[in-house]
Amino acid sequence: MCPQHITTKERFAIPRQGMPAQNPEVRNKNFKEVNLGYTPELAQKEALRCIQCKDPACIKGCPVNIKIDQFIKYIADGDFLGAARKIKEDNVLPAICGRVCPQEDQCEKACILTKKYTSVAIGNLERFAADYERETGNVELPAVKAQTGKKVAVIGSGPAGLSCANDLIQLGHSVTVFEALHELGGVLVYGIPEFRLPKEIVKQEIEGLKQLGVKFITNVLAGRSVTVDELLKEEDFDAVFIGVGAGLPWFMGIPGENLLGVYSANEFLTRVNLMKSYQFPNNDTPVFNCKGKSVAVFGGGNTAMDAVRTAKRLGAEHAYIVYRRSEAEMPARLEEVHHAREEGIEFLMLMNPLEFVGNEQQWLTGAKCLKMELGEPDESGRRRPVPIKDSEFILPIDMAVISIGNGSNPLIKQSTPDIEVSKRDTIVVDLNTMATSKENVYAGGDIVTGGATVILAMGAGRTAAKAIHEKLMGIETHE
Amino acid sequence: MHKIVSAIFLAENIKKIEIEAPRIAKKRKAGQFIMLRVDQTGERIPLTIADADPEKGTITIIVQGMGKSTKELNTKAAGDTISDIVGPLGAPSHIENFGTAVSIGGGVGTAIAYPTAVALKEAGNYVITINGARSKDLVILEKEMKAVSDEAYITTDDGSYGFHGFVTQKLQELIDSGTKIDFVLAIGPIPMMRAIAEVTRPYNIKTMVSLNPIMVDGTGMCGGCRVTVNNETKFACVDGPEFDAHQVDFKNLTDRNKLYLPEEKQSAEAFAHKCNLQ
Ligand SMILES: Cc1cc2nc3c(=O)[nH]c(=O)nc-3n(C[C@H](O)[C@H](O)[C@H](O)COP(=O)(O)OP(=O)(O)OC[C@H]3O[C@@H](n4cnc5c(N)ncnc54)[C@H](O)[C@@H]3O)c2cc1C
Ligand SMILES: Cc1cc2nc3c(=O)[nH]c(=O)nc-3n(C[C@H](O)[C@H](O)[C@H](O)COP(=O)(O)OP(=O)(O)OC[C@H]3O[C@@H](n4cnc5c(N)ncnc54)[C@H](O)[C@@H]3O)c2cc1C
Ligand code: SF4
Ligand code: FES
Numbered sequence: 001m002c003p004q005h006i007t008t009k010e011r012f013a014i015p016r017q018g019m020p021a022q023n024p025e026v027r028n029k030n031f032k033e034v035n036l037g038y039t040p041e042l043a044q045k046e047a048l049r050c051i052q053c054k055d056p057a058c059i060k061g062c063p064v065n066i067k068i069d070q071f072i073k074y075i076a077d078g079d080f081l082g083a084a085r086k087i088k089e090d091n092v093l094p095a096i097c098g099r100v101c102p103q104e105d106q107c108e109k110a111c112i113l114t115k116k117y118t119s120v121a122i123g124n125l126e127r128f129a130a131d132y133e134r135e136t137g138n139v140e141l142p143a144v145k146a147q148t149g150k151k152v153a154v155i156g157s158g159p160a161g162l163s164c165a166n167d168l169i170q171l172g173h174s175v176t177v178f179e180a181l182h183e184l185g186g187v188l189v190y191g192i193p194e195f196r197l198p199k200e201i202v203k204q205e206i207e208g209l210k211q212l213g214v215k216f217i218t219n220v221l222a223g224r225s226v227t228v229d230e231l232l233k234e235e236d237f238d239a240v241f242i243g244v245g246a247g248l249p250w251f252m253g254i255p256g257e258n259l260l261g262v263y264s265a266n267e268f269l270t271r272v273n274l275m276k277s278y279q280f281p282n283n284d285t286p287v288f289n290c291k292g293k294s295v296a297v298f299g300g301g302n303t304a305m306d307a308v309r310t311a312k313r314l315g316a317e318h319a320y321i322v323y324r325r326s327e328a329e330m331p332a333r334l335e336e337v338h339h340a341r342e343e344g345i346e347f348l349m350l351m352n353p354l355e356f357v358g359n360e361q362q363w364l365t366g367a368k369c370l371k372m373e374l375g376e377p378d379e380s381g382r383r384r385p386v387p388i389k390d391s392e393f394i395l396p397i398d399m400a401v402i403s404i405g406n407g408s409n410p411l412i413k414q415s416t417p418d419i420e421v422s423k424r425d426t427i428v429v430d431l432n433t434m435a436t437s438k439e440n441v442y443a444g445g446d447i448v449t450g451g452a453t454v455i456l457a458m459g460a461g462r463t464a465a466k467a468i469h470e471k472l473m474g475i476e477t478h479e
Numbered sequence: 480m481h482k483i484v485s486a487i488f489l490a491e492n493i494k495k496i497e498i499e500a501p502r503i504a505k506k507r508k509a510g511q512f513i514m515l516r517v518d519q520t521g522e523r524i525p526l527t528i529a530d531a532d533p534e535k536g537t538i539t540i541i542v543q544g545m546g547k548s549t550k551e552l553n554t555k556a557a558g559d560t561i562s563d564i565v566g567p568l569g570a571p572s573h574i575e576n577f578g579t580a581v582s583i584g585g586g587v588g589t590a591i592a593y594p595t596a597v598a599l600k601e602a603g604n605y606v607i608t609i610n611g612a613r614s615k616d617l618v619i620l621e622k623e624m625k626a627v628s629d630e631a632y633i634t635t636d637d638g639s640y641g642f643h644g645f646v647t648q649k650l651q652e653l654i655d656s657g658t659k660i661d662f663v664l665a666i667g668p669i670p671m672m673r674a675i676a677e678v679t680r681p682y683n684i685k686t687m688v689s690l691n692p693i694m695v696d697g698t699g700m701c702g703g704c705r706v707t708v709n710n711e712t713k714f715a716c717v718d719g720p721e722f723d724a725h726q727v728d729f730k731n732l733t734d735r736n737k738l739y740l741p742e743e744k745q746s747a748e749a750f751a752h753k754c755n756l757q
Contacts, residue, residue, distance in 0.1 A: 180698050182516060182523075182563040190700075219565035221698050225502055247700040251712060258707060258731050260738050267701035275522065275695070281749055284522040284548060285695075286742035362734040409699050411717065 008051055016118045017046040021339075028312050028343035031194045031278060035099070035127075040080065043128040047076035050120045053112055058122060061110030064459045066090045068107060068122055075125055084133035085140075087126055092166045093159060093458055095134060095201050098127025100192060100302075101455050104334045134204060141211055145172035150472045153178060153237040155222045155412075158186020160243030160445025160457040160464075162209065167465035169212045173472070176237075178220040183274060186245055188454070190274040191266070193306050195313070196336070199273075223411030228419070228441060239440045239468045242419075242427060243461060246406040246446035252298070256356030257402070261288060261364035265299070265307045265403035272310050288399050291315035296367060296395060298322050298353055299403030300330035301451075305337065307401045308345050319345050322395070324352040324372055329382045350374070350385060354392065356400060366394040406451050419443075426450055433467035434460055442468055481561045484537055489619045490612075492544045493587055494553045495529075501536030503528070503566045509598035510572030510689070510721055513538070514697035516563040517552055524548045525694045525716070527591040528567060538566075541590030541619070547746035554754075568697045569720050572598060577662035577685070580604040581653070582628075583646050583675060585611045585667020589620050591689055592666040593627075600627040604662070608632065609649045611667070615640035647674045660684050665724065669733050676724035686724040690715050692732060693739070707731050 020036040021027070027034050038046065050072040058068045066087055074083035087094045103109075103123035111119035133139055150173045154161045157179040165175045183189050185202040210216065220226060222244070231237045249264035251257050268287065271277045275285035295311040297304045300323040312319040321340070323330060326349050330337060341347070350372040357366045371391035374383040408425035420428040420437035427443040429436050434444045444460025446452055469475070484497040503513060507528045514523045530539040544550040555561070572595040582596040589610045600606045606627060611634040612618045618633055618640060625631045633641030634649050642649050646667070654660065663686040665675040672688040679686040692704040692715050699717040706715050707728035713719060 180565065181696065182565070219563050220502070221565055221568065224568055225506060225566065247698070249700070249702045251702065251705075258705060258712065258735065260735060264702040267695060267703040270695055270701050276520075280742065281746055283520045284746060286522075286739045286746075288738075289742075361737075362731075409717075411699065 006048055011049055011051055012117060014045060014049045016049065016121055017042045017124070019121070019124050024339075024342035024344070027195065028309070031313060033198050034195050034339055037131055038124055038128040040078075040132070043075050043080075043125060044078060046121050046125060047072045049113070050076070051112070057110040057112055058107040058120070061107045063106065063453075063455045064090050064462075066107075066126070071129060072120065072122070072125055075129060080129055080132040081136075081138050083125075083129035084138075087129055091126075091455070091458070092163050092462070093205055093454070094126050095130035096159070096188060096197060096205070097455050097458070098123050098125075098130055099197050100333070102333045102453060106455075134201070139204075139208065141208065142170055144170055144212055147174070148172040148473065150174065150238045151176070151236060152239045152241065152468060152472075153231045153235070154241045154243065155228075156180075156186060156243035156245060156445070156447075157184040157206075157216065158243055158245050158445060158457060159188065159454045160245075160461040161186070161241065162205065162461065163458040164241045164243060164444065164461035164465045164468075165209055165214045166212075167462050168468060169209065169214050171465070171469045173469070174215075175213075176215040176217060178222055178226070179216065179218045180221040181274065182218050184216055184218065190270045191303065191306065193269065193273055193310055195309070196306065221411065223415040228412070228416045228438070232440065238472055239442065241461070241464050241468065242412060242436070242441065242443040242447060243445045243457070244409060244412060244447045246451045247409045248407040249402070250405050250407055251402055252353065252404060254353060254355050256358060256364070259356050259358040259364045260362050261358075261398055262356055262400045262402065263288065265297070265303045265401050266406070268307055268401050269303070269310065272314070278314060287314070289314075290399065292317050293398040294318040294320070294396060295399040295401065296320040296322050296348075296397045297401040297403055299405075300325065300332060301403065301405070302332045302336060304401075304403035305332045305340050307403055309340055309343060311399070311401070312343055312345060316399075320348050320395070320397070321345060322348045322351050322353065322367070322369065324350065324385050325382065326350055326374060348395070352385070352387065357394065364398060364400055366396045367400060368392060368394050406446075408447060408450075412447075416441075424450060432463070434464035435467060440471070481564050483555055483557055483559045483561065485557050486555055486559075489541065490617045492553070493541060493617070493619055494544075495539060495541050496552070496555065497537050497539045498561060498564065499536055500538045500564050500566070503564065504531040504533045504536050504538050507531050507538065507567035508571035509574065509594040511567035511569050512697075512720065513540070513564050513566030514568060514694065515540075515552070515561060517548065517555075518562045521551075521562065522548050523563075523695060523697065525568070525691070525697055527594070527689075529590045529593055541587060543587035546743045547750045550747070550750060565697065568716055570718065572664075572687070572721055574598045574602050576603040578604065579607065579658065579660050580662040580664070581607045581609065581650065581660055583609045583611075583650065583663065583665040583667070585646055585665075585671040586613075586617070587619070588667030588671070588689075589624070592664060593620055593623060595664055596624065597627050599662075599664070605629050607653065607658075607660075609634060609646050611635070611646040611649075611671075613637065645674070646671065647678050650675065650678050654678070654682060663687070663724075664721075669729055669736070672724060673729040676727070676729075680725055687721045688724040688727060689720045690722060690727065690732060691720070691736075693736060
């Protein structure tokens with residue numbers, strides 16, 4: 001099939017190209033990446049499925065409006081580097097987003113082909129282009145504009161902070177990123193596991209920013225090590241961007257939550273990913289020994305999927321997802337749910353924990369659960385789960401991981417009372433500029449939205465960078 | 480990377496280490512701690528900032544070798560480096576002029592109590608210190624404690640030095656002899672803190688303890704350090720580490736600190752083996 005002479009009918013006839021992956025029975029015992037990526041042949045074939053719409057719906061479905069039709073055309077034409085560069089005009093972290101974006105709710109949901117066929121595999125193609133560029137050593141550092149003499153502090157090195165730093169450094173500002181942990185990358189390193197997002201990719205993105213001149217200082221917890229006011233007044237930063245994420249794990253507030261063997265997803269994943277406890281005792285940090293045990297993860301989002309698949313990889317005999325609604329309501333990426341099921345994860349839907357029970361030594365032995373059924377839809381349009389009377393039973397488990405979401409860490413709020421926060425302790429901003437109520441202080445990502453997505457955090461970081469630039473340079477904007 | 484400026488043993492297995500950490504030295508307040516990772520494969524462990532010199536840009540920690548991480552740290556000497564230090568963490572001690580304040584330290588808890596004893600003195604309190612050790616050669620910071628105390632007592636379990644008995648007995652003796660005590664700070668092993676809480680409870684003496692749950696990040700992100708205080712869950716690394724002794728669920732803390740006993744043993748044995756080979 002020659003890309004120049006293919007008819008629309010022929011395009012429709014090509015099936016969606018599956019993503020090559022490690023065998024489930026092999027991968028559920030290792031931490032290597034599950035997906036292997038398209039070969040150039042697969043990528044070109046998939047790219048040919050795109051009918052190059054005049055008014056592409058997919059672009060509107062993308063939170064940062066990547067020029068999807070154009071980059072796919074480059075791939076179809078075999079210009080893979082051209083494709084990568086086209087994506088990077090709008091998305092600074094394509095290798096990451098291609099792997100973790102919920103495409104089925106965004107671009108792929110909007111793709112015109114979904115009406116009759118299945119959508120173009122936009123995420124897989126995005127990943128392919130970015131990987132190709134990186135793996136062939138063709139990543140080009142963007143040009144940096146003349147120095148402006150302005151200094152910006154970025155707090156937090158997750159996707160919001162990284163993308164903000166990326167844009168500001170290119171505009172000629174001096175940028176320093178302060179990170180609380182000893183590793184850079186935020187959730188991308190401490191939350192999302194290696195088997196879904198290899199840390200090497202995150203590292204290379206950060207390496208690129210270092211080469212552009214971004215200064216990174218780890219082990220600085222803003223609010224304790226330094227306050228926002230001190231950054232502005234004593235360390236002479238002209239502006240501050242706060243991208244500290246949603247890092248305070250919620251517990252369920254049910255009895256037995258402090259028994260031994262009950263973890264937050266953040267703790268479990270941090271021990272395994274950031275502290276590499278799957279390599280214990282070569283790494284010093286231990287984690288619950290899952291071998292041959294029953295582990296239940298409570299929740300239905302990406303974090304829950306990551307936790308349950310991690311437990312399986314650590315040798316759990318039974319690894320359950322316990323979710324109070326039905327599978328259709330689970331917020332996790334579809335691919336992760338498929339992968340989890342293939343790997344032998346057991347899904348216990350419509351089930352709500354009431355209490356954790358333990359033995360004499362206070363080790364967890366089970367979760368008392370109540371079965372639910374779907375009732376009327378609630379405000380969010382999802383059918384509300386209602387308890388089935390007298391359906392209580394005890395699910396025998398050795399470890400429980402609570403993955404019901406995160407709130408905001410109170411440190412910034414406590415140390416900078418003049419930044420306005422919402423009732424949920426998220427920072428209030430003007431969404432056009434990401435400016436907070438405090439002069440020259442901006443915020444974006446999960447600390448503003450509550451737990452959301454990588455791409456939204458990235459978009460927010462870029463919006464803030466633009467506004468900070470305009471403010472510092474005295475550029476008038478006409479809305 | 481943080482350079483160790485000096486490192487000396489104060490007693491067997493207890494080392495005083497001064498490290499370069501200018502940002503922390505400038506900001507730290509009494510009662511705060513750091514999380515430290517010795518090297519790239521190390522775990523993050525919490526240690527109290529025993530002292531700091533903002534001019535020199537250094538902080539001092541006093542470390543008791545308990546298991547792999549602290550024993551490895553105690554092999555370090557001046558000139559060596561520490562991979563990561565973050566801080567100051569935790570809420571500073573609540574300091575005011577209570578009147579008569581008693582600072583009680585058990586073992587390495589003496590080092591943790593020291594900066595708060597200093598702050599209590601500076602705030603104008605009449606400061607009584609009671610520092611306990613198993614025996615004479617394990618007594619630490621005697622001179623320093625004396626310097627900030629209006630009355631200073633040392634207790635040893637075996638009677639080899641000072642008062643023969645436990646810190647609780649010394650405290651009870653003070654109360655019985657009519658000393659009016661307005662505030663007690665007790666830091667040491669959990670059974671000691673628990674016992675002190677029971678000594679002061681009948682007299683309604685405000686008593687604070689510094690809790691030592693197992694921590695990971697120390698920033699409030701994981702909840703591993705959660706403790707039960709007044710029937711509520713608190714994160715010791717942000718809400719604490721100091722809490723009202725009369726409201727703490729010590730049993731839950733004791734239980735939770737046993738979470739990794741087999742792994743700790745495995746690490747400690749492997750480390751001892753490695754040391755023997757060298
Ligand atoms: C396990 C897990 C899986 C996920 N999977 C997906 C997925 O598949 N797809 C998707 O789109 N989204 C996913 N998400 C959500 C996504 O990761 C977040 O929405 C995104 O990372 C938010 O970016 P951020 O930059 O706002 O914050 P974060 O990534 O949380 O980064 C914040 C950074 O700030 C640091 N910090 C916090 N407080 C301070 C302070 N006071 N001083 C200095 N530094 C501080 C933190 O240590 C952290 O490094 C997942 C989240 C988790 C937890
Ligand atoms: C806020 C805070 C401040 C602290 N300040 C100091 C200090 O100034 N000096 C000092 O020597 N120690 C201090 N500790 C205790 C110190 O962190 C632990 O001794 C250390 O983490 C043990 O690590 P390890 O690998 O050497 O021993 P491990 O082998 O991990 O543990 C050895 C034994 O110590 C106990 N233990 C494990 N983790 C902890 C812990 N986090 N806290 C207490 N006991 C634990 C367990 O019972 C275990 O059996 C502090 C702890 C906290 C929470
Ligand atoms: S909507 Fe689908 S078919 Fe149309 S341009 Fe986008 S990816 Fe191609
Ligand atoms: S140590 Fe993780 S929240 Fe306190």
